[in-house]
Amino acid sequence: MTIIDSLIGSAGQWVVNTDAKATLLEPVEWLKKTGGYAAINRIIGMAIPFATRNGFTVEELRPGYVRAKVKLKGNKNHFGSLYAGAYFLVAEIPGGVMTLFDLGPAYTPILKGMTLEFLQPANSDVEVEFTLPPETVAEVLADADATGRGKFTLEGILRDEEGNHVATSFAQYRVRKKGFKPQG
Numbered sequence: 001m002t003i004i005d006s007l008i009g010s011a012g013q014w015v016v017n018t019d020a021k022a023t024l025l026e027p028v029e030w031l032k033k034t035g036g037y038a039a040i041n042r043i044i045g046m047a048i049p050f051a052t053r054n055g056f057t058v059e060e061l062r063p064g065y066v067r068a069k070v071k072l073k074g075n076k077n078h079f080g081s082l083y084a085g086a087y088f089l090v091a092e093i094p095g096g097v098m099t100l101f102d103l104g105p106a107y108t109p110i111l112k113g114m115t116l117e118f119l120q121p122a123n124s125d126v127e128v129e130f131t132l133p134p135e136t137v138a139e140v141l142a143d144a145d146a147t148g149r150g151k152f153t154l155e156g157i158l159r160d161e162e163g164n165h166v167a168t169s170f171a172q173y174r175v176r177k178k179g180f181k182p183q184g
Helices: 004-016 027-047 049-053 084-103 134-147
Strands: 056-062 065-070 107-120 126-132 150-160 163-177
Touching: 027 056, 027 084, 049 084, 056 084, 065 084, 084 107, 084 126, 084 134, 084 150, 084 163, 107 126, 126 163, 134 150, 134 163
Parallel strands: none
Antiparallel strands: 056 065, 065 126, 107 163, 126 150, 150 163
């Protein structure tokens, strides 16, 4: 996984250095942006094939921020709305992506717990956004560098294509510093 972790971080850095608003009117910047996101999503699919099979994609990534989407197609439940497992998928993977991007490949993200509060059925694709303030990143890095472990919580608001708030996620992550050896 070390190679994949490094690739996600590198692809994320590539995306950050592109123009997020680039259109086909600026074809080189547009290709750099779309190619970067294609690389991020391909790498995630290599690490977690389930994500690709179920229509998960990172839509936007920058320091302290990630926006991801899961498709309704292929993820419908018995009454035609988004299956509960798809909500978990779109709410869980971005925490790992943020960790690798914001903290770097020297830190391994581990999901310790997650809850979802369902508010209404989603009859379309669903997006979620997460933010991780710079102060939190600094605290997690300081803890992980000192003790080998750090922790943080992400709260996500899941929205359907019409912007309706369909669910809220709460995910507790722990990060481990690779190769950590306590001083003493």
